[in-house]
Amino acid sequence: MAKLYLAVSQNNEVHIPFEFSTGIKVYSLEEALYHQFNHWRRVSQDFLCDSFIRWVEMDLGLLSIGAKLRKISGTPNFSMRFLAFLTVVDYLPKEGLSSLQRELANWERRKTWEKLAEQGDYFTGLGQYERAYNLYYRALSYQENEKLLNNCGVALLNMGRYNEAASNFAKALVYKPENLQLNFNLIEANIFAENFNKARSLINQVSSKSPDNPEIYYFQAEIHFHEKNYFEAIKLYEKSVEMKYDPEYIYRLCDCYMRIRQYDKALSTMQMIKEQDKAFLVRQAKYHAGTGNVPMAIRSIEKALLNHVGEGELWIALAGYHRMDYDLTKASGAITRALSLSPENPAALLEAARIRKAQGRIKEYQSGLNKILTKLKKNYREIISEK
Numbered sequence: 448m449a450k451l452y453l454a455v456s457q458n459n460e461v462h463i464p465f466e467f468s469t470g471i472k473v474y475s476l477e478e479a480l481y482h483q484f485n486h487w488r489r490v491s492q493d494f495l496c497d498s499f500i501r502w503v504e505m506d507l508g509l510l511s512i513g514a515k516l517r518k519i520s521g522t523p524n525f526s527m528r529f530l531a532f533l534t535v536v537d538y539l540p541k542e543g544l545s546s547l548q549r550e551l552a553n554w555e556r557r558k559t560w561e562k563l564a565e566q567g568d569y570f571t572g573l574g575q576y577e578r579a580y581n582l583y584y585r586a587l588s589y590q591e592n593e594k595l596l597n598n599c600g601v602a603l604l605n606m607g608r609y610n611e612a613a614s615n616f617a618k619a620l621v622y623k624p625e626n627l628q629l630n631f632n633l634i635e636a637n638i639f640a641e642n643f644n645k646a647r648s649l650i651n652q653v654s655s656k657s658p659d660n661p662e663i664y665y666f667q668a669e670i671h672f673h674e675k676n677y678f679e680a681i682k683l684y685e686k687s688v689e690m691k692y693d694p695e696y697i698y699r700l701c702d703c704y705m706r707i708r709q710y711d712k713a714l715s716t717m718q719m720i721k722e723q724d725k726a727f728l729v730r731q732a733k734y735h736a737g738t739g740n741v742p743m744a745i746r747s748i749e750k751a752l753l754n755h756v757g758e759g760e761l762w763i764a765l766a767g768y769h770r771m772d773y774d775l776t777k778a779s780g781a782i783t784r785a786l787s788l789s790p791e792n793p794a795a796l797l798e799a800a801r802i803r804k805a806q807g808r809i810k811e812y813q814s815g816l817n818k819i820l821t822k823l824k825k826n827y828r829e830i831i832s833e834k
Contacts, residue, residue, distance in 0.1 A: 465502040467493050468570075468578070476507060477538050484539055484547065487529065488554075489569055494532060495520040512536070526551035560590035567598060576605040593622035593629065600632060609640035627657060634666050643670050661690035668699065677703045694720050698730055710738040725751045725761075732764065741772040759788040759795060766798050770805055778802050793819050 464472035465479060469489050473479045483494050493499060495516060504513035515535050522528035530548060533539055554562065567582035580602035587595050600615035613636035620629050630653045637646040647670065654663045668683035684700040687693070697719050704713035713734050720727050732747035748765045755761055762785035769778035779802055785795040800815030 463502070463506045465499055465506075468575075470573075476503060476509060476512065476536065479503075480533055480536070480538055483529075484533055484543065487547070487551075488565065494529065526555055558590065560586040560595065563589075564595055564598065567602075571598065571602060574605075576602040580606065591618075593619040593626070596622075597629060597632065600636065604632075604636055604639065609636050610642075612636040613640055613642070625656075627653070627660070627662075631662050631666065635669070638666065638669050638673060641673065643674065646670055659690070661687040661693070661696070664690070665693075665696055665699075672699065672703065675706075677706045688719070692721070694722075694726070701730070701734065705734060705737050710734065714738075725755050725758075729761070729764065732768065736768060736771065741768055744768045745772065757788060759785045759792055762788065763792070763795050763798050766802065770798070770802055775802060775806055778805075 464474050466472045467482060467486075467489075469482075469486060471482055471486075473482055479499070487494075500513055500516050500520070503509050503516060512535055516532065519528060519531045519535065522531060526548070529551065530544065533544060533547075563582045563586035567579045567586065570576075570579035570582065580599060583595055583599040583602060587599065596615045596619035600612040600619065603609075603612035603615060613633060616629060616633035616636055620626070620633060623629055630649065634646050634649045634653070637643075637649065646666065650663060650666055653660070657663070664683045664687040668680045668687065671677070671680035671683065681700065681703045684696060684703060688696045688700060697716060701713040701716050704710070704716060714731070717727070717731060717734070728747045728751040732744040732751075735741070735743040735747060745765065745768045748761055748768060752758075752761050752765070762781050766778045766781035766785060769775070769781055782795060782799045782802055785792065786799065789795060796815060796819045800812050800819070803809075803815060804812040
């Protein structure tokens with residue numbers, strides 16, 4: 448009689464998934480193999496890591512396969528190690544494995560820095576800037592060029608390490624001094640680092656070569672904005688908006704109106720945005736909340752959730768606005784949804800703690816804060832160990 452082929456982990460009821468850096472959760476070894484087979488470029492940092500092997504051994508209960516994986520993890524060559532991992536059980540099609548073997552051989556022939564840069568670009572796209580920076584930084588030890596230096600700078604800028612970002616952009620400009628975007632990146636980093644005189648000097652240098660570029664007016668406005676000269680900033684933002692359609696110009700102009708308490712002006716100016724997408728609705732909610740109209744802020748986030756129901760950041764925002772509106776029942780529901788999507792998200796944990804405080808659950812509030820601090824310390828140690 449024909450027999451059904453069972454997954455090796457099917458006999459065990461698995462409740463705890465393994466989550467890859469791609470955000471995908473798997474509940475069986477076969478799912479893990481399939482995911483890594485199809486996304487091997489993205490998960491090359493995950494496969495055969497200690498946490499994955501422990502999951503196979505402890506949560507799937509596959510001790511013998513775990514032992515095989517530990518042995519495979521000692522294989523020095525990446526492609527041999529990866530193929531041995533994929534064939535630890537007879538699951539994936541042989542034709543696909545043969546094709547992958549050829550692809551891996553070609554990939555390994557590429558320069559190491561290119562592979563690291565490719566992985567860094569992927570994590571930048573996910574907004575995981577610390578991981579991206581560590582990969583770019585490692586790539587720079589093999590090859591220094593303007594692309595890697597620029598991407599390092601972008602990651603550092605998003606991490607709030609503005610002076611370091613400026614240093615990387617300056618180094619990149621040595622290779623491509625006429626590149627306008629590199630110049631603008633350096634100006635922006637100096638503005639955020641509050642090196643305003645340096646930023647002005649750089650703007651003057653660029654404006655002599657590209658006098659009618661709207662970015663010149665935008666960055667001049669940015670300096671005034673950071674110096675809290677909002678009326679001067681408005682004039683320059685308006686000029687950049689007249690010259691070029693760019694949502695960022697419009698949003699910054701709206702930010703100025705908010706700072707001078709012209710709330711209606713900010714909300715009406717937002718209507719210049721052509722695509723009222725998620726970013727628009729999130730910003731609109733922020734402006735409504737700034738005016739004290741929290742119910743309208745809630746409506747904006749709820750509208751964004753119609754097409755982005757799986758995005759935890761929106762649920763966190765919704766929870767916060769419900770808390771501001773003193774509806775703690777709805778706030779609790781929204782933050783529960785956010786935590787179900789990303790249980791370790793520090794922003795979600797913080798909002799959950801704030802809701803508990805508003806509910807008078809002070810001990811749980813303090814416990815929540817301790818959990819966040821522990822999580823941040825753990826992340827810091829992991830980042831340092833990757834370097």
